[in-house]
Amino acid sequence: MRNILLVATAAVALAIPSVINAAEEHEVHLAKQEWSFNGVLGKFDKEQVQRGFQVYKDVCSACHSLQYLAFRNFEDLGYSEEQVKALAGQYEVTDGPNDEGEMFKRKAKASDHLPHPFPNDQAARAANGGALPPDLSLVTKAREGGPDYIYNLLLAYEEPPKGFELLPGLNYNKVFPGNQIAMAKQIQDGLVTYADGAPNDAAHVAKDVTAFLHWVAEPKLDARHSTGLRVLLYTLLFTVLAYLAKRRIWAKIEH
Amino acid sequence: MDNQKSVWRRAFEWHEARLPIISYIDHAVGTQYPAPKNLNYFWNFGFIAGFMLMTMILTGIFLAMNYTDHTSMAFDSVEHIMRDVNYGWLIRYMHFNGASFFFIAVYIHIFRGLYYGSYKAPREVLWWIGVIILIVMMATAFMGYVLPWGQMSFWGAKVITSLFTAIPVVGDAITTLLWGGFGVDNPTLNRFFSLHYLLPFVILGLVVLHIWALHIPGSNNPLGIDAAPADKIPFHPYYTAKDAFGVGVFLLFYFAVVFYAPNALGDPVNYVKANPLVTPNSIVPEWYLLPFYAILRAIPNKLLGFIAMFGALLVLFVLPWLDTSRVRSATFRPVYRVFFWLFLLNAIMLGWCGAQHPEGLPLVLSRLGTAWYFLHMIVILPVVGWLETPKPLPVSISQSVLKPAE
Numbered sequence: 001m002r003n004i005l006l007v008a009t010a011a012v013a014l015a016i017p018s019v020i021n022a023a024e025e026h027e028v029h030l031a032k033q034e035w036s037f038n039g040v041l042g043k044f045d046k047e048q049v050q051r052g053f054q055v056y057k058d059v060c061s062a063c064h065s066l067q068y069l070a071f072r073n074f075e076d077l078g079y080s081e082e083q084v085k086a087l088a089g090q091y092e093v094t095d096g097p098n099d100e101g102e103m104f105k106r107k108a109k110a111s112d113h114l115p116h117p118f119p120n121d122q123a124a125r126a127a128n129g130g131a132l133p134p135d136l137s138l139v140t141k142a143r144e145g146g147p148d149y150i151y152n153l154l155l156a157y158e159e160p161p162k163g164f165e166l167l168p169g170l171n172y173n174k175v176f177p178g179n180q181i182a183m184a185k186q187i188q189d190g191l192v193t194y195a196d197g198a199p200n201d202a203a204h205v206a207k208d209v210t211a212f213l214h215w216v217a218e219p220k221l222d223a224r225h226s227t228g229l230r231v232l233l234y235t236l237l238f239t240v241l242a243y244l245a246k247r248r249i250w251a252k253i254e255h
Numbered sequence: 256m257d258n259q260k261s262v263w264r265r266a267f268e269w270h271e272a273r274l275p276i277i278s279y280i281d282h283a284v285g286t287q288y289p290a291p292k293n294l295n296y297f298w299n300f301g302f303i304a305g306f307m308l309m310t311m312i313l314t315g316i317f318l319a320m321n322y323t324d325h326t327s328m329a330f331d332s333v334e335h336i337m338r339d340v341n342y343g344w345l346i347r348y349m350h351f352n353g354a355s356f357f358f359i360a361v362y363i364h365i366f367r368g369l370y371y372g373s374y375k376a377p378r379e380v381l382w383w384i385g386v387i388i389l390i391v392m393m394a395t396a397f398m399g400y401v402l403p404w405g406q407m408s409f410w411g412a413k414v415i416t417s418l419f420t421a422i423p424v425v426g427d428a429i430t431t432l433l434w435g436g437f438g439v440d441n442p443t444l445n446r447f448f449s450l451h452y453l454l455p456f457v458i459l460g461l462v463v464l465h466i467w468a469l470h471i472p473g474s475n476n477p478l479g480i481d482a483a484p485a486d487k488i489p490f491h492p493y494y495t496a497k498d499a500f501g502v503g504v505f506l507l508f509y510f511a512v513v514f515y516a517p518n519a520l521g522d523p524v525n526y527v528k529a530n531p532l533v534t535p536n537s538i539v540p541e542w543y544l545l546p547f548y549a550i551l552r553a554i555p556n557k558l559l560g561f562i563a564m565f566g567a568l569l570v571l572f573v574l575p576w577l578d579t580s581r582v583r584s585a586t587f588r589p590v591y592r593v594f595f596w597l598f599l600l601n602a603i604m605l606g607w608c609g610a611q612h613p614e615g616l617p618l619v620l621s622r623l624g625t626a627w628y629f630l631h632m633i634v635i636l637p638v639v640g641w642l643e644t645p646k647p648l649p650v651s652i653s654q655s656v657l658k659p660a661e
Contacts, residue, residue, distance in 0.1 A: 068331075137334075220344040224348075224514055227514065232510055243500045245499070249492050250497070
């Protein structure tokens with residue numbers, strides 16, 4: 001048993017540099033949130049994610065795309081096939097060319113991805129003072145701090161400290177690296193009104209939209225967590241049986 | 256007579272007479288390979304490394320079925336795997352984290368060899384093949400990391416391949432050859448994918464040679480003394496049973512990461528598509544390459560840094576002769592044992608330095624660490640071997656089991 005501990009310690013020791021690496025964040029303190037998807041049994045709060053989608057649809061989608069999200073994915077949130085069709089029907093996408101060689105607009109189908117707000121990056125920059133609003137499909141995985149970073153960033157707008165020279169067109173944000181962000185403050189109390197009557201103060205709205213974005217970034221999280229538990233229990237059972245078998249086989253060997 | 260044998264037995268013997276592959280395996284890792292009976296749990300990691308190699312090859316084959324090696328589609332195809340391919344998320348997270356756990360197993364395997372003197376006569380060729388496996392693994396892992404074509408894929412590829420420009424005269428030509436052009440671009444991605452698929456099978460072949468070379472002298476053991484035939488037991492069932500348990504414990508750690516922290520070992524920036532116009536804040540390789548990256552950056556001259564980084568690996572080839580002690584196991588080498596642990600701590604410190612910006616304290620530490628690395632190899636090992644008085648060795652493994660040495 002002592003050897004097993006020793007081996008485990010060695011394994012942990014070898015992994016230390018990577019853990020330090022992973023834990024390295026820029027100095028800003030992020031207020032850690034209790035996310036429903038944290039932990040071994042964590043999974044998305046589907047109602048929260050749906051509320052977050054409402055925030056994205058009403059606010060964020062004016063500038064930010066979600067290129068990897070298809071309408072059919074909403075079935076994972078509990079939408080029926082009809083609801084998905086109805087949702088897609090609210091959007092228009094460009095298709096074509098048709099038999100005359102023309103591109104045409106049509107209603108989106110369940111298999112379509114959410115349309116981009118801008119035809120191309122240059123148009124996006126032109127409409128946003130030269131700054132490109134990033135695609136948000138993976139944003140909660142693509143930033144140090146993950147969902148906590150996004151949540152804190154959305155609420156971290158404030159007046160710049162005295163003597164801070166803010167470049168024209170930029171906004172002061174105490175979480176954003178460098179503190180100057182092109183996106184203006186968006187999240188505020190009562191920004192949206194939820195159909196289910198859930199609280200809509202700034203903190204709740206930021207949390208809902210972050211949960212939605214994390215669902216877009218990691219749509220298989222629920223399956224991963226529940227599969228993981230079964231896999232680990234099975235592996236544990238296998239390991240215990242293997243240990244008992246090993247002890248029995250080795251019983252007669254002096255070592 | 257013959258008709259007493261079952262039809263299966265006769266079919267087996269018929270086949271064995273023509274291609275004795277089962278008895279070949281039985282000699283390699285079965286009942287016909289006698290192994291010392293005192294191997295401790297650190298000896299599990301060779302088997303575990305082989306297990307991880309197979310895991311990487313299998314998950315990799317399924318990933319390759321769904322991956323597109325083109326700069327305009329690679330990133331999207333990885334997301335396609337994560338979202339639309341059945342269990343694609345599982346296969347990719349197993350492959351991505353499998354690389355880290357393969358290196359964890361291999362590094363423990365290597366440090367076990369360093370502690371117990373497994374590189375010494377008559378196992379030098381076995382050790383050489385191991386060093387070659389490590390180097391090929393590093394190349395494979397590096398090229399694999401480029402394939403998702405994220406920001407760190409692109410910039411990591413750029414930094415590492417640009418190192419070759421430091422070679423006098425032919426450097427630029429080599430770099431152009433690596434790139435397949437004049438910058439990291441689609442031809443680079445294509446050749447890296449091709450090689451990333453090829454090299455694991457080269458490793459597999461090297462593993463066969465590694466096991467072959469192992470079987471000539473047989474396994475070393477924690478006492479480092481030659482094992483008498485009476486002190487050996489068949490690999491199967493004794494060590495297959497022990498390895499099954501070891502693999503189980505290892506898998507618990509591996510699966511915990513795969514299912515509950517699949518991105519903890521990765522850099523978030525690699526979830527941003529490669530953009531040749533935007534340099535990430537810091538360009539760092541995966542953790543398993545960090546100690547060598549620290550050595551590279553410790554030296555202000557590009558060519559010398561390049562030489563030091565590869566030298567840190569190549570010096571391992573002459574380790575069996577740099578260590579002048581005839582005693583294998585550090586158990587009986589009180590002075591070497593201290594330096595072994597210092598060397599391990601130094602390697603971990605270098606790993607930490609490799610992840611930091613090369614300035615201030617991390618830069619000082621990586622310089623000291625680099626100096627210590629080579630000092631350990633080139634000066635300390637030979638000198639300790641000459642000056643140290645080892646503890647008395649037990650006559651046999653059995654003797655030490657019955658009444659422990661001291």
